[in-house]
Amino acid sequence: MKYIEKLRNSGLRPTKQRLQICEVLFNTDKTFHFTINELEQKIKKQTNNKISLATVYNTVHAFEKKGYLKQIPINSSEAYFDTNVSDHHHFYDLKEEKLIDLENSDVGPINILKKINGKKIKSVEVLVKLED
Amino acid sequence: MKYIEKLRNSGLRPTKQRLQICEVLFNTDKTFHFTINELEQKIKKQTNNKISLATVYNTVHAFEKKGYLKQIPINSSEAYFDTNVSDHHHFYDLKEEKLIDLENSDVGPINILKKINGKKIKSVEVLVKLED
């Protein structure tokens, strides 16, 4: 199975629960954005199986650390994650509280002119807030 | 006093506590970034006076709503606010957990090519994460 490698790379053994989480996260062409609670709901629906919240949190964080998921910087009471780990940007619809992908080509090149001594750039992320 | 107007514009009466909060927030040439807890500490030091957390939260939120403060979108357990309400961007030093201003001129123009039907752009914010 293709998920076993992802799990092992993340330092996790391929257990039944973790493979189910992988199914929901990665068994789709489309990438998507989610909160932990949305993910838990999706797992319950898609697999008719409840996985404890702690396991969902742990697995998501391990994938995030390894780079198989990323967290989107946003002001919300809940953390938003993204299965699209390519460099890209986001609209945030304030009314709907939903993220929408913005490809790099939708934004154009961003050149950071200022430098900070002894630090290097890890990521550059654009958040475009939308209102009606 | 210059703060009375800011407070009235925000729908707040100029009370002793709120004026003290204004002193700490606005009585300086330099703008700065803060969390609610950092602000509370600053108030205690600068005015030798404890103001209840609820009042600090309420006042900050009223100023934010009116546009005298803004919140910076970032993944942190605490919300970060900015007394610099001009359009600008940020470095985020992951090690120090500190924000650093990036002026618009340090980033260059950003042109969002994608449009979302029925929505308009409220803000465009760039977050540049820094590591060692």
Add this chain to the structure above:
DNA sequence: GAGTAGTTTATAATGATTCTAAAAAAGTGT
């Protein structure tokens, strides 16, 4: 000054996230 509406405060409630420790499962060697 009396009356009213807004404010402050301590404290409680909420809710996302993290921690804990016991039970369950998986891996290892024989």
Add this chain to the structure above:
DNA sequence: ACACTTTTTTAGAATCATTATAAACTACTC
């Protein structure tokens, strides 16, 4: 398969930032 060790899952508790509450206090109006 069995005994033994290590990892994992889980329910529930703990944490902590934020928000809500409601009683005491203060500011504004007439």
